[in-house]
Amino acid sequence: MIHNFLLIVLGVLSVMSLLCLLRLVLGPTAADRLLAVNMLGGMVISAIAVLSLLLEEAYLLDISFIYALISFLAVVVLAQIYIGASRMQYRQQEDSAAGDESTEGNNEYAAGEAAKSAGEEGM
Amino acid sequence: MNILNIVRYFLGAVLITGGLVFDVIQLIGFFRYKYVMNRIHAAAIGDTLGGGLILLGVFLINGFNLAGLKILFIMAFLWLTSPVAAHMVGKLEVLSKEHPEDCCPVKNLPGAGSLAESIPKDFLQVKEMPGAGNPAEISPEADVRIRKEKQTEEEQA
DSSP states (O other), X not given: OHHHHHHHHHHHHHHHHHHXXXXXXXXXXXXXXXXXHHHHHHHHHHHHHHHHHHHTOTHHHHHHHHHHHHHHHXXXXXXXXXXXXXXXXXXXXXXXXXXXXXXXXXXXXXXXXHHHHHHHHHO | OHHHHHHXXXXXXXXXXXXXXXXXXXXXXHHHOOSXXXXXXXXXXXXXXXXXXXXXXXXXXXXXXXXXXXXXXXXXXXXXXXHHHHHHHHHHHHHTSSSHHXXXXXXXXSXXXXXXXXXXXXXXXXXXXXXXSOGGGSOHHHHHHHHHHHHXXXXXX
16 A cells, blocks of 8 residues: 555656656746756655655665755756856956946956856866 | 554655645746746745655655664755755856846845845945844934835835
């Protein structure tokens, strides 16, 4: 009986993961996609834990824990890299447009560079 | 002993079902909200409550042994890292826009210019933000300004 219940739980979790994938494809901005990746990671962690209960294999919990670590790392690193890349892009646009307002952009550019180097260290 | 096992399984099944319900709520919010900042709010439910309740149910059904300790570790790690990941996504949304104050206006920040400029300089000036501490410590000018902004908000609404 508990076996059938866990199978139903796994089915519901897989359907919800597919809906997360749909939002990952549809998402208009990069933040939408990154948030969908985060949600998908959380659901897969729960699914692996339920699967370890279903198969009665305790080592699957280690896989779930490592999945949690890598999912968190992926979200943080991708966010930092994208922030740095977009700041650099705006900086280049400002440079090509006019040189007068570049003193205000220096601060943002430095922040973007710092974020990018932090992202590279994270990798 | 047998009764205890049945109660344990039943409680675990109830907790897992509750976690699934919170995951469904998360997905509904994630698809119905139109903007990323609202979607972060919906998605944080599933990371903490959904995953937490499912893992707690798995812990109850699994029993109190070494594998259960691993499940508790996964829960603690999820609860520690989920706010950080949500913060990173919000930071990405704000800082990757050229004019962030157009999409997500932050009121009562001292630097009224670009939001990306005002964050590093004025982030620690908590005194100027209303509601951040004791209301008696807000300076009179800030008080007048806050009241004016409240009036304009009410007029707009």
